[in-house]
Amino acid sequence: MQGNSPREQVDAEILAGVFELLGRIAALGENVAQRLCVPGFFIKALHTLERPMAMKDLGKRMHCDPSFVTVVADMLEKRGLARREAHTGDRRVKNLVLTGDGLELKHRIESEMAACMPWSCALTPDERGQLLMLIRKML
Numbered sequence: 001m002q003g004n005s006p007r008e009q010v011d012a013e014i015l016a017g018v019f020e021l022l023g024r025i026a027a028l029g030e031n032v033a034q035r036l037c038v039p040g041f042f043i044k045a046l047h048t049l050e051r052p053m054a055m056k057d058l059g060k061r062m063h064c065d066p067s068f069v070t071v072v073a074d075m076l077e078k079r080g081l082a083r084r085e086a087h088t089g090d091r092r093v094k095n096l097v098l099t100g101d102g103l104e105l106k107h108r109i110e111s112e113m114a115a116c117m118p119w120s121c122a123l124t125p126d127e128r129g130q131l132l133m134l135i136r137k138m139l
Helices: 006-035 041-048 055-062 066-078 100-116 118-122 125-138
Strands: 082-086 094-098
Touching: 006 041, 006 100, 006 118, 041 055, 041 066, 041 100, 055 066, 055 094, 066 082, 094 100, 100 118, 118 125
Parallel strands: none
Antiparallel strands: 082 094
């Protein structure tokens, strides 16, 4: 970092910190998934399915290939966590809808994830509010 401006040094440290934080969050998510005996990608899929959603839209929101969404949908259906339904406006489109068991698992995962996140124990309530404000500003 020698020769870099103070701004470049801070930017590099922020980037390193964000990468480390993301790695820790991913590891915590994998631990939750293992405890609940589900694949790690179920966490993102279940969190993303806040309402019935076209599989194409789910793929966009998960930032993954449509073929992977099909695999996810198949696995969720096989476990009784979701079902495919025809879209009301276009029967060619399939929506993925969480079942009661899927909603229950979604809430359990989100509760366990929230409890083990670094900000849950490392930050004061005021700091958590500031973090949320900063995240929203960046997004």
